[in-house]
Amino acid sequence: MGSERRPGAELLAHYREATRGNQDTAPKVRRSAAHLLDAAHAQRTGRLERERAAREADERRRVEAAEAARADRLDHLTRNAEQTWGRGEALITQKKSTTYDRASALLDDLRAAHARTGDITAFEERAGRLREAHRGRPAFMRRFDEIGIPHPRERPARK
Structure with a gap:
């Protein structure tokens, strides 16, 4: 192994020769x-x-x-407002907490849909009738209160 040529020194010399011209473009100031x-x-x-x-x-x-x-x-x-109202009423009649939650979410969406069309009075009247029809279901009435649908008698008078 001692008699074989090792290219390391020769390659290093070539590299130094090739990069010697680049030293002029290297930064002269060291960064702190x-x-x-x-x-x-x-x-x-x-x-x-x-x-x-x-x-x-x-x-x-x-x-x-x-x-x-x-x-x-x-x-x-x-x-599909009529179908949606019907679906909401069907959910209410199941008398389960989860279906009450789904029905109140559906009613909240119906209110937003009516508000977009400018017919919020129709929603309030229908929701009032629905609330009146199911007033014996306190768990559902709480959901009406939570989503902000007032009882028809509590609704402020329109001027």
């Missing part, structure tokens, strides 16, 4: 630790800002998608 720390801070701050902007954009897209889905659902409810 403070400069390196400032550069690292700037890189980190930039990365965090890009990540924050990406999160905000994702959140904006998620909110817009949810709003579009809700608008589609409300449009569907508006087109």
Whole structure:
């Protein structure tokens, strides 16, 4: 092994010769630790800002998608209002907590659908009749209160 040529020294000499011309473009001033720390801070701050902007954009897209889905659902409810009212009443008659929750969510959506069409009075009248018909179900009445559907007698007089 001692008599074999080792290319390491020869390669190193070629490398030094090839890079000797590049030494003129190399920075003459060494960077300090403070400069390196400032550069690292700037890189980190930039990365965090890009990540924050990406999160905000994702959140904006998620909110817009949810709003579009809700608008589609409300449009569907508006087109099928009678069926939706019937489905709500069928849920109420099951006398279960989970179906009361679904019925109150459906009524809340119906209120929003009526509000979009400018016919909130029709909703209030129908919800009042529904509330009156099921006034013996306190668990359901609590859900009416939670979503803010007033009792017909508690509704302020219109001027």
